[in-house]
Amino acid sequence: MGNEGIGVAIVGYGLAASLHAQALVQLENAQLVAIVGRNLEKASQLASRFGVKALSLEEALKREDIQAFIVTTPTGTHLDVVKEIVPYGKHLLVEKPLESNLERTDELIRVCNEAGVILGAVFQHRYDDASLRLREYMEKGLLGKPVMGSAYVKWYRPQEYYDARSWRKSVEASGGGALAIQASHSIDLLLWFMGEVARVCSFMDTLVHTGIEVEDVAVVSIAFRNGALGSVEASTATYPGFAERLELHFEKGSAIIEGGKIVYLKTSSDEIPDVERGESGLSGASDPAHVDLEPFVRMLRDFVNALREGRNPPLNGREGRKAVELIEAARRSALESRVVELPL
Template identity: 35%
Template sequence: MIKFAIVGMGHIASKHIDAIEKAEGAKLTAICDTNTERLKEVPTGVKTYTDLSVMLEENNDISVVNICVPSGLHARLTKIVAEHKRHIIVEKPMSLKLEDAEEMIEVAKENGVKLAVVHPNRFRPAIQKLKEKVESGVFGKLSHANATVRWNRNQEYYDQAPWRGTKEFDGGVLMNQAIHNLDLMLWLMGPVESVQSMVATRLRNIETEDVATSVVRFKNGALGVIEAATTIYPKNLEESISIFGETASVKIGGRNANYIETWDIEGVTEEEINSTVEEIKADPFGKPGHQWIIEDMVDAIKEDREPIVSGEDGMAPIKLILAIIESSEKGTQITLS
């Protein structure tokens, strides 16, 4: 069994606990949080700590630490874990600054440990099918893509914790809510060459943006449109990813981008389309994405390979988001290096 620990008992930690409990070959050993009240919620039999270094020093059998603290703390805690020679799974976004992401990747390499970033939406059944079709070439020459997140996060949501909506610890709609969707767009379409963007803080009393729009050009020549907002009244409306090419048009939508809304591919019959749509509808979520991430880390350790969602993968949407924000601030097109 590969033994895991978690640092940070906030909202997302419950998904990690559940994923580790269900994952084959994984066992949860310890949890660390500076808030002793939160540690009262830890499952029976799991050790609790208020100091990360102490937890690691007292438990040499811990192989992986899942970092579930506010985003602005990811880089510092990743360094501590890596220097203790433990593998790392870090929640999205892996950092809020590009230099921090680069340092996290470097410190993991220097200490010979594996670094995985939590982008679980890649493993949803509809997205997996779309990825297969993109890689098979059925789209022909790609025209453009559309990434949309139209969600509601009201002021009460941001007021639940003092770090939410801050530039130092949280980030805005792009870093916090839309980053999974942007990860999918990059994973499916490839790297972005340039962006022209506008972002704003329209309705929420926060430091960061609550709405963003951007037009991008991919390195393959295709175009893309990004729309992200937490200002949608009165509840989440949709998350979608659409890809268009000379011989195919596909849209994966719903409130969380897990249903097929359009599946038009040259040579595919109406019967085949309906069969695919119904297959996804019957099981739109599949195995939980966090469980995929945990089990992949177990396999990566045993096979001595990189995790399927690596540090470099986690850095890609951060680089894009920072370029979008820079483009808006400067009022000009930004070329990504």
């Protein structure tokens, strides 16, 4: 696309839209052009904060100064929104999870590929300082083979969290509860560090919240293709909420990440400094807005650079699909009381 700035519109006007807008305005080679939504009054409230227009999707698609859309609508609507956008050749960055189930996720990826538009997935925690640092050590071969990895996302959401947005209560609309909405970032990181999944066995239930069909507690056991083992514990019923925690064990050392920061790191390599009592970073454990904005900025910069260079971003549709596949495998395992083999 050359050296000109990329014009971007955000579809949606909730918390995720606000975070993307705050990050986007910090980029030099991109410009926030509009907030897009069916309810223009709500879209205008967010748009006015950033001095941009509130537009319907139909209006935004006709704008030549918009080359890309960030989709932040409820999970189960992503495919429908994408299908409206791709005929216009606009590129896409889609919030996590990509869709509410694997079938709709694969359809979303397919329509983007057939239209020749670039698709990026939102998993900004790959851009946390801790994630980038450990990934660098891995790629240099300083950690050795993965042995065991565990993700703990024991957060708390009051009943009002679900009552305020009916789509959060529905598996079809949200893709699930604590696993899909709260733990998907940690699941993505676990897969990024540990590798491809071979088998999954899980249990999930709704123990505290009422009037919802999604899980508020889930435990998942994972066998990876490289022989490593892992697990995920996720909840929105663990009062008062605790910082998400990722424990990673390799042949040559171990690391623990809390709230996007390394709180423990010890290896057999002289090239890696030990961390024994690091401070935890920001976490959405009890407040979804309590997050670090810098990883959003880094992720969006990568996405915009990919558009300018006409290539897929590192976090493309296929990468985004992996978390959806694991979540669906876990749901099948819990519902059918069996071990589920991957790929699905």
